[in-house]
Amino acid sequence: MAFEVSSGRGAKKGRGRPDMNVTPLVDVVLVLLIIFMVITPMLAKQFWVHVPEAPEAEQAPRPSSPDEGVVVTVDVEGVVRINRDVVPLDQLEARVRRVLAARADRTLFFDAADDAPYGRAVQALDACRGGGATTIAVATAPLASR
Secondary structure, three states, rough: OEEEEEOOOOOOOOEEEEEEEOHHHHHHHHHHHHHHHHHHHHHHOOOOOOOOOOOOOOOOOOOOOOOOOOOEEOOOOOOOOEEEEOOOHHHHHHHHHHHHHHHOEEEEEEEEEEOOOOHHHHHHHHHHHHOOOOOEEEOOOOOOOO
């Protein structure tokens, strides 16, 4: 704040007349405005995933070997499979636990059809995590072992 000493009308000689200087206040407010404008886009809790287009030609499924990873799939009807075996959703956690018990690598691949029921896919993911999978890799392209 700045005070001006004046001897104008209505002022006694030698007395200060308060006069507020708002320039520092405006400077601080503008700096805060700029800071908030820069930080606000960084606070978004979403991220964008670009999914590649599906190939036009379907590949023939190849037989799965024990060296390959464990693949859990959810198809359009909501049927859950481990590699190629159909598994009821309530037994998925126990089956994943048994399959991963024999492996040193606790990585699991998850593949859901584009039109698969979302709730069913999330339930399958939760069951896989509960079955002991430490890393779940979500496939963005159709897997050949489907």
